[in-house]
Amino acid sequence: MDFIEELTWRGMIHDMMPGTVEQLKKEMTTAYLGFDPTADSLHIGHLVGVMMLKHFQRCGHKPLALIGGATGMIGDPSGKSLERNLLDEETLRHNQTAIKAQLSKLIDFDSDAPNAAEMVNNYDWMKGQTFLGFIRDIGKLITVNYMMAKDSVKKRFNGEGEGMSFTEFTYQLVQGFDFLTLYETKNCKLQLGGSDQWGNITTGTELIRRKANGEAFALTCPLIKKADGTKFGKTESGNVWLDPRYTSPYKFYQFWVNVSDEDAER
Template structure:
């Protein structure tokens, strides 16, 4: 218990702390009950949310007791954002997203034992509260000057869109959550991202004013790339935890493609490797960057955490098979679909000429280039060399009746997909 805050610092997971000395004392004397919240504003969490989930896991591993809040109430409102008002989703949609997100969080923590995790929903205590009770019991502890000074609120007030009373009130609801969990379960620490610092302080101040007790808040920094650009986006948009929204193959490739300048920091934040292991991988980055050992470790660890060891093995096999180092026909349909999902695509059917497919998939510029590639031995269907200029796609070439992998040379890939 005494080393967990030092560990969080080493991993770059501490941005703001209300009173670090007092928190360090509480953690060393532990166990401390703490919570982190997730709003169901989409049907899945994304990799940015992993920072909080894994930080919660690190504290649990150190002997502290986690409460995971999925905001069935705050999800109906939406945290203010820079780009204007959120679209309000229906209660049925939000309730469905609550269930989905709970199921995504559960595998990361232990729900049995002395410091078992507990899942909570703030709709349980918010839905029964009347507007009068909310204003009298909670609202009277908040000062308008403090609320208006919150960075996101100030930015929205000065924007063309402004901010609605609904989103302005979000910080009050989140502060109420902290007080409720403190009174019900003795929760004394809230975790969150650095962009949530103002909301976390709202809860700390509410408990101080209404209960006369000092509690703690800790935020993690916004994860960025070494060049300062935003982390967590791929060419297709957000990288989701739901395998139907981001395939395990695309998920693995996202981590595998991280830059040398970023990979060590990501190993600290997103994996449970020890200092010694990470320092050894840091040495690999410095001395043999072409081997990409750190990226392979990062991709393997995070994909296993989110999707399981079997899915990780499948995507590694798919990566090898795409480039001729394994059997494409041995991949299951879901893994194959994920592996080819990011590739250039041409519609195909049995009987189509490979020459036409190579052109249609933009692997070559013309039929003449296609014939030349075949003649030189540089065209492949499912890793089998094409030997005849008039070769046609056979029905059995469409793996699972759906996909044939086209390759020109060693690394240029496309997929012929059945109509």
């Protein structure tokens, strides 16, 4: 099976960096996709990302599921107009364990296959970073002009929400550092994500080019949005969870059955 062909006919490709097709044809490639550990269950907003990792593994490549333990302590500005609540380490570790158990039902983490999936947590390499070390080694490689040009940053500077903190502004550098770290330690050459992540992912490919003199790639899928433009998967009562403790099988089924006709096609 060919990963790009598989995703293309399913309508699951939004943006793709030049050279991605050639890289995947050349060798078994390692790719990662990040999950936000703000709860101990994924919800249907994560489902397309999980499907991408599943197809990636089925096509003979190696998926990494990255839990954003460090980035979960900051908050990603992409697609949001407000800052998020921050979590403590104990909660993050609990959420990571629960999310891995969920992903294991769909993705092979445990076999001895060369492309068995791995789970990594960016808190493990970020916790030892000092502020001075980070701005010296990473911050100097990317200009503020480059960071300001990203859509997720532009929108917040142009009056969406209450502006943007320095913490959130530097988010793309932290995510880029994840990509660089995985490139150097696990030969990870591709990052997958939703279309709102394109800016963060390309910052990572730029860091890899400048710091490691390497080549890395990006591929994003479209976000499923409702006809009114809001994110698919939110209801009046909140997220539609993949864990039956939070969304019963009955409610889960009812959600899909009750989707409006215009949203069903998406």
